[in-house]
Amino acid sequence: MRAGMTKFMVTVALVTALVSASYGAEIETRYATLVYAQEDLLKTFNKEVRLGGLSYLVRNRTSITVADEVKNKVDAIIEKVQSVLAMFPKMPRFKIVLLSSTSDVAKVYKALYLKNADYIAFYSPREKTVYVSVDDASLHVFAHELAHVVIDHYFGIAPPTHIHEVLAQYVEAHLED
Secondary structure, rough: OOOOHHHHHHHHHHHHHHHHOOOOOEEEEOOOOEEEHHHHHHHHHHHOOOOOOHHHHOOOOOOHHHHHHHHHHHHHHHHHHHHHHHOOOOOOOEEEEEEEEEEEEEHHHHHHHHHOOOEEEEEEEOEEEEEEHHHHOOHHHHHHHHHHHHHHHOOOOOOOOHHHHHHHHHHHHHHOO
């Protein structure tokens, strides 16, 4: 096995162990598995990702608990992102990991890509996972990252990074149209 592939596999194993060890709670939505360490992260995420004018998207969905509300929001936002992009790929399951801070997002990014970044959220196509800081979460940030998921699954061959980014920014700008 090549050294680069071995290094990648060790890094993925390290990040998986980090996430698995500290993230015991999961919620299954129609499209994703949402993973988080404690109920407070879920509550903060729910509070920060406000649907505002898009609240009609969840009107006919039953939400008894915070988990239900988050599940409904996640699925509604994914469907809205698909609609804005006019891209409706067959969506295999992906993961959303709720992290408590930007520094936690930076640690995961560094472990995966061996680079420093000050992102508040990012999508890792290799892991099919969105990592998001709940302290910095918002509807637009979350929709931007979900746009990367939709774009990743829509094209057989991923478009260049700058095209990915332009399309994700397009979603942010037209989310509430």
